[in-house]
Each structure stands twice: as C-alpha cells, then as structure tokens.
Amino acid sequence: MRRKLPSTQTLACFEAAARHRSLTRAAQELALTQGAVSRQLGQLEEFLGVKLFRRAQHGIALTPAGEDYARNVSLRLDAMERDALDLMGRQGQGESVTLAAVPTFATRWLIPRLAQLAREQPDLNVHIAARTRPFLFADNEFDGAIYAGTPQQLAQWAGTHATLLLQEEVAPVCSPALLKGRRPVAPRTLASLPLLQQSTRPDAWRDWFDAQGIDAPKAMAGPRYELFSMQVAAATCGMGVALLPTLLIQAELAATALMPACEGGAITRRAYYLVQPEQPERAAMTAFKAWLIEQVRS
Structure with a gap:
C-alpha cells in the first residue's frame, strides 16, 4: 500500500x-x-x-x-x-549508537573512555547529545540515556527500564581561596558561606544540611547553574561552595583547584543509570552496553 x-x-x-x-x-x-x-x-x-x-x-x-x-x-x-x-560518515560500514547523557558525566567520565572503545571496536560509533532531564523516547531517536537520579525518579520514567552503573557520592567543595588558607571547616559553618546551586537539583543543599542535622534557612539561596561543569567553574573561581559528585572532580581535587569544604559530609542520594526504551535492543546497543558495564566494573 x-x-x-x-x-x-x-x-x-x-x-x-x-x-x-x-x-x-x-x-x-x-x-x-x-x-x-x-x-x-x-x-x-x-x-x-x-x-x-x-x-x-x-x-x-x-x-x-x-x-x-x-x-x-x-x-x-x-x-x-x-x-x-x-x-x-560511516560510508555504509559499521554501526552506531545514539545516546542522551547528562553533560558533565559525559565529558568527564564517558568520553575519555571512548578512546578505548574505538580501539576495541573501531566499527562502532557512539553519538552523544546532552540531556539533563527525562524525555519521551518516542519523540527522540536515542538508543539509550545515561541519567543521574533516584530509584523513585527512574520508576516515573514511563516506558523504560534501567541498568545501574555507578553510585553517586556528593560532597561540599570549594576553592582554597574561599577559606583563606584555612583547613576544612565544620559542616555547620557552611550555612554561613555562599552556596552554589544546581538548577536541576533545587533541593540538593537542603537535603545535605538535613542529613547533617543542621538548620540552614538559606540552604536554597545562591546563584543557580544548570550543569555541574558550570558549578565547577564557579567554585574554582572562589564564588562559593558547591555540592558536587566527587567522581567528576578528581582532576580539580588532585590539582588542589578545589578542596573539601568540610570534614566528612559526603552523602549518596543518586546513581548513574543506563536508561533504555521498552523495545527490542539493537545489536550495536547490546555491544555498547556490554562494554559500558565492563568499564564500570573495572
């Protein structure tokens, strides 16, 4: 017809x-x-x-x-x-996978590892687009999405199933200049310092202070940034204390561009997941998923 x-x-x-x-x-x-x-x-x-x-x-x-x-x-x-x-681009050769991913995780964790995938499976291309929030797979041409969230949030993403990749530990960090050369301060002291906010996680600081048993009336005050990479830049410039996934700031911590703002205080609320639509999985996606899980385990 x-x-x-x-x-x-x-x-x-x-x-x-x-x-x-x-x-x-x-x-x-x-x-x-x-x-x-x-x-x-x-x-x-x-x-x-x-x-x-x-x-x-x-x-x-x-x-x-x-x-x-x-x-x-x-x-x-x-x-x-x-x-x-x-x-x-492929000239009819090989296969490809198209992913949506939270941007900072993609640039700081996933993309540096794709060089190894290119060596191991040169005919498999991985295309990545930035997405910070859930979306309808039916309206997009993605094979999967790498998303940071809670089990409750994943349960609300209709028509999908998820594979746990990595737990996310977040901790307060700042530039050494913000503390004027002092050692990390007590968690309670952070309530009086400028706080950098994540627009996609508006309750992050309030949850952190609650976990420490600290009353912080201004926990949601401060400039808001959509991406963790923006918070990293603002914190490195001494604009305030950022609550960041330690997994994504290893380079800054090693170079002392950022330092722990307080002793302890790391909490785990979210994890990184590979989210896929409830439909048959393409062979290229199966190969990429197996490689990704191996990277997590290693």
Missing part, C-alpha cells in the same frame, strides 16, 4: 516557514523564490486538508494544528538528517 506522505521538499519548506514565521526568510534559507515556498505550503495544506498558517501583521502565524504539526515535522527531519550524516 502506497504511503500517504508529503514530499521531503514540501516538509522542508513548511519547517523553515514555521520556524521563521516568514515566507521570505524561508525562501532565502532554502535558496528558493518566495512564490515557490508559498506554492509548496499551499500544496501541503491541500494534501492534509488542514489550514496550517494564517496571515499575521508581520508575516505569517501558525494555526494550533500548524503548531503541533511543525513540532513533529521538525523532530522527524532532524532524525532523518542525523541518519543521513551518520551513514555518510
């Missing part, structure tokens, strides 16, 4: 016009005339039997149906482009 699909040229015109909200800018991007883009959009609306655009004071605007369709078309075109680039 013949598929009921618009042409990729038509979809490219629609995606560009929806993104720019302008036929002129879409035409410039695609190296077409404005009339050609307009005809493609008219043909698409006729094909679908749905109005996708309406006239606006400055250019065009999407209808509610157009908004929904544009979001889905953009995802599909991005996936098709990635597939084409992957195939072109």
Whole structure:
C-alpha cells in the first residue's frame, strides 16, 4: 500500500516557514523564490486538508494544528538528517549508537573512555547529545540515556527500564581561596558561606544540611547553574561552595583547584543509570552496553 506522505521538499519548506514565521526568510534559507515556498505550503495544506498558517501583521502565524504539526515535522527531519550524516560518515560500514547523557558525566567520565572503545571496536560509533532531564523516547531517536537520579525518579520514567552503573557520592567543595588558607571547616559553618546551586537539583543543599542535622534557612539561596561543569567553574573561581559528585572532580581535587569544604559530609542520594526504551535492543546497543558495564566494573 502506497504511503500517504508529503514530499521531503514540501516538509522542508513548511519547517523553515514555521520556524521563521516568514515566507521570505524561508525562501532565502532554502535558496528558493518566495512564490515557490508559498506554492509548496499551499500544496501541503491541500494534501492534509488542514489550514496550517494564517496571515499575521508581520508575516505569517501558525494555526494550533500548524503548531503541533511543525513540532513533529521538525523532530522527524532532524532524525532523518542525523541518519543521513551518520551513514555518510560511516560510508555504509559499521554501526552506531545514539545516546542522551547528562553533560558533565559525559565529558568527564564517558568520553575519555571512548578512546578505548574505538580501539576495541573501531566499527562502532557512539553519538552523544546532552540531556539533563527525562524525555519521551518516542519523540527522540536515542538508543539509550545515561541519567543521574533516584530509584523513585527512574520508576516515573514511563516506558523504560534501567541498568545501574555507578553510585553517586556528593560532597561540599570549594576553592582554597574561599577559606583563606584555612583547613576544612565544620559542616555547620557552611550555612554561613555562599552556596552554589544546581538548577536541576533545587533541593540538593537542603537535603545535605538535613542529613547533617543542621538548620540552614538559606540552604536554597545562591546563584543557580544548570550543569555541574558550570558549578565547577564557579567554585574554582572562589564564588562559593558547591555540592558536587566527587567522581567528576578528581582532576580539580588532585590539582588542589578545589578542596573539601568540610570534614566528612559526603552523602549518596543518586546513581548513574543506563536508561533504555521498552523495545527490542539493537545489536550495536547490546555491544555498547556490554562494554559500558565492563568499564564500570573495572
């Protein structure tokens, strides 16, 4: 049965016009005339039997149906482009895995180890995109995700199963300059120091102070950063005390760019997991998963 699909040229015109909200800018991007883009959009609306655009004071605007369709078309075109680039890069040889990963773990733990994988399995390519929060696998072209969370958070990620990789130990650290050359202070003293916050973990400091049995009214105050790498940079510059996974800051601790802010105080709340959708596993993903688990064990 013949598929009921618009042409990729038509979809490219629609995606560009929806993104720019302008036929002129879409035409410039695609190296077409404005009339050609307009005809493609008219043909698409006729094909679908749905109005996708309406006239606006400055250019065009999407209808509610157009908004929904544009979001889905953009995802599909991005996936098709990635597939084409992957195939072109591999010249039809080997296989690939596409992962979502929390950025700092990817850059500081996973990527340095991928050189070994390249030597052992040169035909297996690993593509990595940054994601800090759970997402729907159905809306993305990922084979898996490396995610830091609690068992309760993993249980809420619908349609997935998870493999435990590493426990995460977090501890307060800071630049030696922040303590003015003093030794690590008592945990209670941290409540009076500037605290660096993680926007994806807004309760991290409050949980830490609760674990120490310390009342800290300003536990959630301070500048917020989305990535651990941003916190590392801010802490190294002496801007405050950061609550960081010790696994990811070994280089800074060894170079004394960062130091433990207090004696003890390390707690474990989360772990790193390999999360996969509930669907048959591709052979390339099976090979990568086996290698990843071996890296964790070693």
